[in-house]
Amino acid sequence: MIKQNNVPVASVKSMSGYLAPLVRDMQPSGIRKFFDLVSASKDIISLGVGEPDFSTPWHVREAAVHSLERGNTKYTPNAGFYDLREAIAEYLYDSFQVPYEPKDEVLVTVGGSEAIDLALRALIIPGDEILIPEPCYVSYSPITAISGGIPVGIETFAKDNFRLTAESLQACLTPKSKVLIVSYPSNPTGGIMTYEDWLPIAKIVEDNDLIVISDEIYAELTYEEKHVSFAALPGMRDRTILVSGFSKAFAMTGWRLGYACGHSDLISAMLKIHQYTVMCAPAMGQVAALEALKNGMEEKDRMVESYNQRRRLVVHNFREIGLQCHEPQGAFYAFPSIVSTGLSSEEFAQRLLLEANVAVVPGDAFGLGGEGFIRCSYAYSVNQLIEAIDRIGNFIKKL
Known part of the structure; x- marks a missing residue:
């Protein structure tokens, strides 16, 4: 019994009945479950969290510090500082040949997730x-x-390097289909889409009057092919909401700065919700993001080259210990198959954590086609990666 001012107050034993059933019954993120296990344990090597092991470049942090020292702690315009929106538009045009008007086609958000x-x-x-x-x-x-x-899942396959095919998309269309969400380079597979891969997808989108949400947060992290934005396809700019941010390429996960670009009518609608929920992204984070776009490309390139070296190391070593692993062309994840072990993805990840002190994410956490795989981030030091894969190899031998 809870007491307030020494007077007994009846407590509610469970709030479950008050919750919206959809939220009450929703399963927690498969990634977070393993992250929580790791954070509560010692001597575990984690390949589970998709976060750069680099710190945000010093000059980016310094820009935020200086903005705080100048007292730049007020609300910003709902859509974000205009100079940041202008820099985002310039960056997208220079890098991916997609033009946007900063005034009403760019919205700064609290991370790409928002x-x-x-x-x-x-x-x-x-x-x-x-x-x-x-x-x-x-x-x-x-x-x-x-x-x-x-949500209607469209399964992709390792034999296609986890690319979305026109046949698979066409097979899932119904009169109720409205939006296609695409995310390339892909988390968790590292798969990418080329211009030629996108063309038949764009035709289906146009023929079926779909809107596309293109999550391009890993656009800068490609290794052998330059990223192709879906919005750059003929006729797709106005049908596409391009989503990205600063977390991955600029090592700014904790800053929570993202953006959305698209047709002014779509961005205006999103801005209304943004106004009534978070109001605006943090001022100091926006200052840091602007500095990253203006002066952070050299550091970004150095980080990408480091990921590329680790990518080759990880794929080679997984194959050496007997796990099939398609070669990821983007992001910073390997997605090896563990079918040969006879374990499910969940069983493999659980036992690997308990018996070998290595944390990975079971592939089934990522939906259709994920069973039989594990996701391993290679945004960790080379020494950690080598030790982790050695432990995985020894674990497999014991099986």
Whole structure:
């Protein structure tokens, strides 16, 4: 019994009955479950979290510090500082040949995740079907469901390097299909899409009057092919909400700065929700993001080269210990198959953690096509990666 001013107050034993059933029954993120296990343990090597092991470049941090020292702690315009929006538009045009008007086609958000949430809430009418190629980032389906939409997974396969094919997309279309979410380079597979891969997808999008949410947070992390933005395809700019941010390429995960770009009508709708929920992204984070775009490309290139070296090391070593592993062309994840062990992805990850002190994420956490794989981030030091894969190899031998 809880007491308030020494007077007994009856407590509610469970709040479950008050919760919205959709939220109450929603499963926690498969990534976070393993992250929490690791954070509570010692001597574990974690390959589970998709976060750069680099610190944010010093000059970017310094720009934020100086802005604080100058007292730049007020609200910003809802859409973000204009000079940042201008820099984002310039960057996207120079890098990926997609033009946007900073005034009304660029919105600065609290991470790319907020941008995806805003886009879905602005678009979904309850019952709309949202097409999602899988395996994919764990948030797309839950956010879709929370917004009243119906997530429809489209399975992709290792034999296709986890690319979305026109045949697979066509097979999942119904009269209720409204939005296609694409995310290349892919988390968790490292798969990419080339210009030629995108062309038949763009035709289906146009023929079926779909809107596309293109999550391009890993756009700068490609290794042998330059990233192709879906919005750069003929006729696709106005049908696409391009989502990205600063977390991965500039090692700014904790700053929570992202953005969305698209047709002014779409961005205006998203801005309304943004105004009433978070109001604006943090001022000091926006200053840091502007500095990253203006002066951070050399550090970004050095980080990408380091990831590339680790990528080759990890793929080679996984194959050496007997795990099939397609070669990721983007992001910083390897997605090896563990089918040969006879264990499910969940069993493999659980036992690997308990018996070998290595944390990975089971592939089934990422939806269709993920079973039989594990996701391993290579955004860790070379020594950690070598030791982790040695432990995985020894674990497999014992099996």
